[in-house]
Each structure stands twice: as C-alpha cells, then as structure tokens.
Amino acid sequence: MLLEFQRVRKEYALPGGKTLTALHTVDLAIRQGETVALTGRSGSGKSTLLHLAAGIDRPTSGSILLRGREVSSLSDRARTRERRNTVGLLYQFFHLLPHLSVMENVLLPAWIAGDPAPASRARAGELIERVGLAGRERQAVEQLSGGEMQRVALCRALMRKPLLLLADEPTGNLDDETGRAVMDLLFELVTDADAALLYVTHSDEVAARASRRLAIHSGRVEGS
Ligand SMILES: Nc1ncnc2c1ncn2[C@@H]1O[C@H](COP(=O)(O)OP(=O)(O)O)[C@@H](O)[C@H]1O
Numbered sequence: 001m002l003l004e005f006q007r008v009r010k011e012y013a014l015p016g017g018k019t020l021t022a023l024h025t026v027d028l029a030i031r032q033g034e035t036v037a038l039t040g041r042s043g044s045g046k047s048t049l050l051h052l053a054a055g056i057d058r059p060t061s062g063s064i065l066l067r068g069r070e071v072s073s074l075s076d077r078a079r080t081r082e083r084r085n086t087v088g089l090l091y092q093f094f095h096l097l098p099h100l101s102v103m104e105n106v107l108l109p110a111w112i113a114g115d116p117a118p119a120s121r122a123r124a125g126e127l128i129e130r131v132g133l134a135g136r137e138r139q140a141v142e143q144l145s146g147g148e149m150q151r152v153a154l155c156r157a158l159m160r161k162p163l164l165l166l167a168d169e170p171t172g173n174l175d176d177e178t179g180r181a182v183m184d185l186l187f188e189l190v191t192d193a194d195a196a197l198l199y200v201t202h203s204d205e206v207a208a209r210a211s212r213r214l215a216i217h218s219g220r221v222e223g224s
C-alpha cells in the first residue's frame with residue numbers, strides 16, 4: 001500500500017485550553033496508481049488530512065504509513081526528507097515564488113534536494129514543454145495567468161517524481177474551462193508516472209474523474 005491512515009485522529013489546541021477535533025479515527029488506504037477525490041464542506045478536515053498525508057503535520061494519535069513505513073512517528077527532519085522524496089503538493093493559490101522565473105520555480109525542489117543540475121534542468125524543461133509552456137521558461141511567474149501558474153506548480157510538484165501527488169482544491173481558483181485543462185494535464189501526468197493522486201475538490205464534475213471518491217463530514221471519512 002502506498003499511503004495508509006490507521007485510526008488517525010487530529011486535534012488542534014485552541015486558545016483557552018480547549019481542543020478542536022479536526023479528524024476522528026480516520027482509516028484509509030491508497031494504492032499506487034489510484035486517483036482519489038476527497039470532497040466535503042469547508043472546515044470538514046480536508047486540508048488537515050492532506051497535511052497529515054504529506055507529513056507537514058503529525059496526528060494526535062494513530063499511524064500514517066507511506067510504502068508501509070510509519071512516518072507519523074518520525075522526527076520533523078526525517079518526515080521532511082520523506083516528503084521531499086515521495087510526495088508532490090499542489091495548492092489552490094499555487095504557492096509559487098512570484099519574482100522567480102518559470103524554470104526557477106520548477107527547479108526549486110531539485111535545488112533544495114541538491115539534485116545534479118544538468119539532469120534537473122533537462123527534466124524541468126521536459127515537464128514545462130509537456131504542460132504547454134515551452135518558450136516561457138525565463139518569464140517571471142507573476143506575469144502568468146492562473147491556469148499557467150497552476151501548470152507551473154504542477155511541474156514543480158512532479159519535478160522529483162513523487163509516488164503520491166496531493167492537491168488541495170487545485171482548480172478552486174480557476175474558471176471551469178481552465179480548471180478542466182489543468183485536471184486533464186494532472187491526470188495525464190500522474191497516470192504516465194504511475195503515481196497516486198489524492199485531490200480535494202468542491203466540484204462534482206472534477207470529483208467524477210477519480211477512480212474512487214471519499215467524502216468527509218465533520219472529520220469523519222466515508223468511502224465508496
Ligand atoms: N492550525 C490550526 N489550529 C486550530 N484549528 C485549526 C487549524 N487548522 C485547521 N483548524 C480547524 O480544523 C477544522 C478543519 O480545518 P481544515 O482541515 O482546514 O478544513 P477544510 O480544508 O475541509 O476546509 C476547522 O474547524 C479549522 O478551523
């Protein structure tokens with residue numbers, strides 16, 4: 001199994017000593033090559049679940065396993081290393097560095113990981129071409145449209161060949177048609193790489209593309 005949640009609970013400490021339970025005893029399993037849509041109301045725990053899957057945050061109790069290895073109990077440093085090697089992330093508001101170029105944004109994960117520069121540039125160039133942005137490598141991303149920015153973010157997320165791509169409302173800031181084009185590319189590239197995809201969406205049309213759907217209600221996941 002690629003990703004497993006075993007009785008995962010997440011509580012947040014609130015000011016005044018209270019706690020908020022964002023996830024209640026979540027069990028889930030995602031296999032290599034699966035595409036899974038996660039839907040639920042605002043505040044239901046979707047981003048919390050993705051952050052835990054990415055190892056950005058740790059569960060209050062329960063275990064999270066990546067490729068059978070428990071990551072929830074690792075140190076922050078080891079979890080970060082695991083994330084960089086295994087997981088790619090895509091966000092609603094892209095989270096690009098606006099003043100850097102398309103190429104620089106895509107190369108960023110490789111720089112951080114200390115990957116060899118020539119091979120990284122070649123891979124970045126291939127990805128940029130694949131998403132239809134060939135010729136735009138040196139342009140600052142702040143000059144791009146939303147759909148173009150999300151395509152750059154997709155290249156960056158895939159730069160280090162993740163096994164698992166996590167996308168938090170990747171079309172939430174795009175018009176329908178642009179969102180469709182981004183999802184087309186996302187599915188194409190994830191399928192080619194035989195990676196798994198877990199994405200959050202509010203759109204039924206976007207969710208319908210997944211091989212499996214999960215719904216979350218007040219921190220409880222229901223699968224189908
Ligand atoms: N860092 C945090 N500290 C306290 N509460 C948080 C924190 N992050 C999220 N929450 C709360 O946890 C619940 C789930 O949030 P979130 O996972 O962001 O939901 P969603 O992504 O489905 O909108 C919400 O009630 C939210 O206010």
Ligand SMILES: [Mg+2]
Pocket residue numbers: 046047048168
């Ligand atoms: Mg959210």
